Amino acid sequence: MLKKTGLLIVILVVAMSCHSMRKASDFKNEASSELNYFDLVNQRFTGGIAYKTTAFVEKYWRVVGNTGFNESVYEIAGQLEKAGFVLEEKALP
Structure with a gap:
C-alpha cells in the first residue's frame, strides 16, 4: 500500500510540474x-573593421x-578605446 501511495505522489508532482511549464508559444516569442x-x-x-585589423596584424x-x-x-x-572601451581601473563607478 505504501508503494502505491508513493507512486501516486510522484505522479501528482510530475503532473503539477508539467502543468506549470511554459507554453511553446512563449518560446517562439522569445526566439x-x-x-x-x-x-x-x-x-x-560589418566586416570592414575585421578586414582592417587582419590587414594590420598580417604584416607581422x-x-x-x-x-x-x-x-598588434x-x-x-587602440581600436577598442576609440569605440569607448575603458579599463576597469580607469572606469567611473
Whole structure:
C-alpha cells in the first residue's frame, strides 16, 4: 500500500510540474525577439573593421612578446578605446 501511495505522489508532482511549464508559444516569442536583436546588431557591424585589423596584424610575425605581437595588441587596444572601451581601473563607478 505504501508503494502505491508513493507512486501516486510522484505522479501528482510530475503532473503539477508539467502543468506549470511554459507554453511553446512563449518560446517562439522569445526566439523572435532574439532574432530582432540579431538583425539590429548585424546592421551595425560589418566586416570592414575585421578586414582592417587582419590587414594590420598580417604584416607581422607574431610570437608572444615580440614586436609584431605587441604592435598588434596595441592596435587592437587602440581600436577598442576609440569605440569607448575603458579599463576597469580607469572606469567611473
